[in-house]
Amino acid sequence: LLAFSHRFENVLDALRGGRLASSAPLLQLLLQSCDMLTDHVAAARDGATPPADSAVAARLAAALEGGGEECPGAAEP
Numbered sequence: 442l443l444a445f446s447h448r449f450e451n452v453l454d455a456l457r458g459g460r461l462a463s464s465a466p467l468l469q470l471l472l473q474s475c476d477m478l479t480d481h482v483a484a485a486r487d488g489a490t491p492p493a494d495s496a497v498a499a500r501l502a503a504a505l506e507g508g509g510e511e512c513p514g515a516a517e518p
Contacts, residue, residue: 442485444498445477452504452505455505
């Protein structure tokens, strides 16, 4: 939960600070990230196994590295 939320927060901060350009693929990735964060919180609350977040986390990292121009896999569920 902490690692994922930190990565998500970094992307939001870069977008807010103008270091990351807004795009339809990035916005879709942010919505997917909100869903993943919701799943993390539910798992932590219920004592369940955390969701597999590596694919979404990797796309968040790629968005930061690419300045938002490329969001690999952002269209994937």
